[in-house]
Amino acid sequence: MTNGTYQFPKDFLWGVSTSAYQIEGAYNEDGKGASIWDQFVKIPGKIIDSTNGNIACDHYHRYESDIELLHQLGIQIYRFSVAWSRILPAGIGKPNQKGIDFYHRLLDNLLRYNIQPMLTMYHWDLPEALFQKGGFTSPEYNDWFLEYANTLITAFSDKVNYIVTYNQPFSIAFGGYYNQKRAPGICDLDLAIKAMANLLSSHGKCVKMFKELSRKNIGIILNLMQIESASTSQPDYESARLQDGIINRIFIDPLFKGSFPGDVLRYFTKQNADITPLLAIDPKELMQKGDFMGINYYTRRVIQNTADQDWAAKEVHLENAVYSDGGREVYPEGLYNQIQRISRLEPKLPLFITENGADYRDDTLEDYQRIAYHQSHIKIIARLCRENVNLKGYLLWTLMDNFEWENGYCGKYGLFSIAKNLDRVAKHSAKWYKKLIRENSIEL
Numbered sequence: 001m002t003n004g005t006y007q008f009p010k011d012f013l014w015g016v017s018t019s020a021y022q023i024e025g026a027y028n029e030d031g032k033g034a035s036i037w038d039q040f041v042k043i044p045g046k047i048i049d050s051t052n053g054n055i056a057c058d059h060y061h062r063y064e065s066d067i068e069l070l071h072q073l074g075i076q077i078y079r080f081s082v083a084w085s086r087i088l089p090a091g092i093g094k095p096n097q098k099g100i101d102f103y104h105r106l107l108d109n110l111l112r113y114n115i116q117p118m119l120t121m122y123h124w125d126l127p128e129a130l131f132q133k134g135g136f137t138s139p140e141y142n143d144w145f146l147e148y149a150n151t152l153i154t155a156f157s158d159k160v161n162y163i164v165t166y167n168q169p170f171s172i173a174f175g176g177y178y179n180q181k182r183a184p185g186i187c188d189l190d191l192a193i194k195a196m197a198n199l200l201s202s203h204g205k206c207v208k209m210f211k212e213l214s215r216k217n218i219g220i221i222l223n224l225m226q227i228e229s230a231s232t233s234q235p236d237y238e239s240a241r242l243q244d245g246i247i248n249r250i251f252i253d254p255l256f257k258g259s260f261p262g263d264v265l266r267y268f269t270k271q272n273a274d275i276t277p278l279l280a281i282d283p284k285e286l287m288q289k290g291d292f293m294g295i296n297y298y299t300r301r302v303i304q305n306t307a308d309q310d311w312a313a314k315e316v317h318l319e320n321a322v323y324s325d326g327g328r329e330v331y332p333e334g335l336y337n338q339i340q341r342i343s344r345l346e347p348k349l350p351l352f353i354t355e356n357g358a359d360y361r362d363d364t365l366e367d368y369q370r371i372a373y374h375q376s377h378i379k380i381i382a383r384l385c386r387e388n389v390n391l392k393g394y395l396l397w398t399l400m401d402n403f404e405w406e407n408g409y410c411g412k413y414g415l416f417s418i419a420k421n422l423d424r425v426a427k428h429s430a431k432w433y434k435k436l437i438r439e440n441s442i443e444l
């Protein structure tokens with residue numbers, strides 16, 4: 001550190017993350033099967049602008065020029081996800097060679113530019129055919145996931161540096177099976193719990209399979225949120241603690257301690273939910289967290305108790321706090337707390353920030369608010385690096401504006417905006433990120 005500038009370690013990796021359904025398009029091309037998102041977007045009222053990912057950013061056809069953009073930015077690590085139903089159109093069974101070939105071309109292009117690939121096996125687009133057979137709540141789910149994982153490992157593991165089983169298991173289980181915002185759009189706590197149990201056990205089994213195949217660098221990504229109580233009152237405090245339990249500890253505890261948080265299990269039981277799927281998992285399987293962990297961090301939630309609200313709580317907005325257009329509070333200090341929280345549990349575990357970004361919706365290319373958001377969070381990363389936290393890299397969300405799930409194309413997190421003809425147009429943040437990567441430093 002000199003003159004208020006922090007120089008990052010030489011091997012610290014700068015990157016961006018994307019996901020298949022949000023950018024690829026080509027939803028029914030070259031043998032791809034349907035996914036739960038292809039179905040979900042058809043339900044009226046689910047997507048605020050009634051759009052879908054059928055074309056999205058057309059990355060399937062433009063991957064070469066997109067990778068060229070990554071190269072121009074100086075990106076060193078790129079996280080993308082594989083669309084399960086492109087590889088196995090029916091979820092299991094006969095692989096689709098054209099799908100496999102697409103990801104080979106993608107990987108070859110990344111490697112040509114020395115960009116390290118981080119492959120996410122699952123970023124929310126379950127094959128519809130598997131959903132029809134019970135999806136995440138089926139007793140067969142673990143076998144399906146292992147078959148898919150095995151296909152990916154056989155095809156790609158020589159070309160990828162890092163493999164992630166799941167992106168944001170909380171969003172998959174609770175977003176999909178409880179709050180109805182995300183595909184498949186179900187509201188049933190028992191099913192959400194079953195889905196969660198299957199996510200954790202299939203992750204554990206996949207890590208074990210990796211080890212048996214003598215492969216390294218498999219991990220999982222958690223989305224951790226800073227949760228705080230709106231006041232010092234006991235009911236607010238307890239509601240906030242429960243939220244932290246359901247959003248954060250319910251995945252942290254099993255992965256690091258081999259058990260589930262007691263307060264959350266008691267709460268589920270009080271709601272007459274069946275917690276036996278969680279208790280049935282072997283603690284040793286739960287603790288197979290892998291070789292590294294990714295953490296997605298966006299915001300803080302301040303919680304007030306209200307008896308008539310779900311989970312007996314509501315989020316309150318503070319007068320002096322700053323919020324992005326998407327409604328999330330800009331709260332970099334929370335990133336510090338959440339990374340320290342994980343690092344204290346296992347200081348040697350390599351950590352990546354695998355997503356961090358802000359949804360600013362105006363169409364300006366002069367996106368100074370987005371830059372300020374990233375700067376404030378990267379300063380926190382600098383502080384963590386100085387404190388010798390084992391942070392390996394920062395992958396910004398995201399390369400380009402894309403299909404932002406229930407927010408359709410209204411949500412905008414990209415360094416590039418997408419013109420009507422689908423051209424990529426650099427925002428100011430793209431130039432700023434390029435400079436930061438080149439200098440590998442930040443003004444404090």
Ligand code: IFM
Nearest residue numbers: 019168296355397404413
């Ligand atoms: O776009 C999503 C991403 O798919 C998962 N994490 C949060 C992002 C922004 O909402």
